[in-house]
Amino acid sequence: MQEADLSFLEDSFKKYYFNHFDLIKVPERTSEREFGYQKFNSGMTRHIPIKDDKELHLMLMQNIPSDVYCSNAYYTFPSLPMNEKDWKEADLIFDIDAKDLNLSCREGHTISICNECNKVSKTLTQCSKCNSSKLEKKSVPCKNCIDASKIEVEKLSQVLIDDLAITKENIQVFFSGNEGFHVYVYNSQFQEIGSRERSELTDYISLRGAIPETFGMRRHKQDRAALPDFNEKGWRGRFSKQIFGSRSKRSKIITELLANGYSSFQKTLDDVSENIGVKIDPNVTMDIHRIFRLPGSINSKSGLTKLFCDDLTKFDPYVEASFLSDDTVEIIANCPIEFKLKNKKFGPYINEKVTVPTFAAVYMICKKLARIA
């Protein structure tokens, strides 16, 4: 990134931080958490202790970070090196990202940047100029992606509440600042479980690794009565709703399932789990030493804010999470796909000089699809 871009981003971020202290608050039990930040074009600074909002705001103004992070873990000594921190417990966090949902819309709003020759294009397999396969992919706003991610958040909340007895008040949903959601769970029985246990929990939530026996199917001595019923709780209930559709079809479908045999059942189960399993990133949930983007801070992949979603159904991140100014700025944009931010349309731009509002300029520069003219 060139000098002018950096100082433009830094300037815009600084203004945001200064004007929106109200959005950026330290989480509870602040002094037990590890904070970290990244500056533009520089590495990560971690293991920082912060005691209150005031100290956080000071840190933001002094360093003007591109990204700010805070641990979900609680430590006795958050500022010491990792193995001396004395890990106590960690909130449970789930990451739902539109890019992991295998959506068919992705191709239509993804742009590739060649690592070798910097060519920007809509072809996603190979660089159309130098044939390199080392492509960096950037996606621009898509309503379908956000809607699909919201559905996953809803599915996740259902499993958390119904199966794992998490209360609604202890679940918080945040827009990640790019194209997904972070779901936080507080005060649960899972606070103190380790990484492997969390990984096992994610397998449960994604319905991964299920065997036919769990759903009443056996290799030998088949038993109709063992197959799940509509009103059952947990995955057996959700499975039966998905596979039978309605009560009246249950009997007929069970006959078919039994006739097709065990391995066919496993295949059905895998297909079903692809549909009803919650698509969370298992690596995020199992990492108990990670520092997560701090709610209220800007995501430097987009210039959008990681924001608490009070009403998920109505929430539109591309309107509500963009807080940067409307002041215009001249950029050279190379964004071959049209996109919408704050209800305004931008692009497509093919290496052209355009004047756009700051929020759109920051968005494209963060995505490496533009530079200051």
Place this chain on the structure above:
Amino acid sequence: MLELGTDELAKYPFLEGAGKFLKEKGFPLSQFGTDPDLKSVVDKAYHRLKVSTKGGIYKSEIIDGEASDTAREKEIFSFLLAIVLIKLSGMHTLVKRFALAEARRAENHLEKDLGKASDKSKIDLAIRIIYDLFNIEVTKEDEFFKIPVSDYLKHSIDFHEREWKLVNRHVENGKVLLTPDKTVRLIRKELGTYITSKITNAPTPPMIPGLENIVNELTSIGKALTPSYTITTGEYPPCIKHAIEILEKGENLPHSGRFMLATFLLSKGQTIQQIAPLFKNAPDYNPRVTLYQLNHLAGTSGSGTQYSCPSCEKLKTQSLCFPIPACDNIINPLQFGRKKK
């Protein structure tokens, strides 16, 4: 701690109360070497041990607590004496086998006690033993035992059978519902560990005159049990081959795949300098980052933790497993091609 009667101690002689019981009865250890009346206890202890070295479980004469006080005492004494004999033999291999066998035996009793729908006190006792020893809160509802999901996870995490995955369990309202046998199976390993630690921490008494022959016999049994070494073919398992192929083609190997490959090769004794070039073709290759990450995995930087290669089960869920017949029965890629000699 629980206040236990002799019938409970006979079933669960590893509980705190048993040692006290021996003291209260006033038998000094030396008496077991010489007193002909105690000879049957020595024989029982030896038998108990011998069965365990063959992988069996000692069958008690006491069934369902229907026995005389003397029989129960003998049962408790023989357990304690068996530990003394192990300590005197100095053979660690015996500790593991004996602890495992005794854990299985206790497991049978716990299972029976939990399954006794009619006898609430027996159920409560079993539930309390599980709580006191392993801090798991079990509650009973209908024919099921309910365990908090978090406790279930902590105790089942080392089980490799797929049926033990949480996703294959009946989960409701934050609890896992288990049958008595599964409830007990869940703590089998800890029961073994608990008994092992009891034996390991017990003091070694001086040799008891009269027991030298038995002790010598146990020493030679123990020596025969020392595991034989293994040889490996040196061929890589299919998951590793697949990962290397992907990288050679310049395609993207997910983070989990890189983690598997690096930890596998590190465990096989390769150096970071040998491993790093493998990642050269990755679309996002950055030599500095690769070295940093390899050093981290090897434990030479960062927290100092050396990361181990993920299990086959884990790799399956990450879609990194491509099993072939030669993978039969292994639970970690590192075991591939290993044969007992």
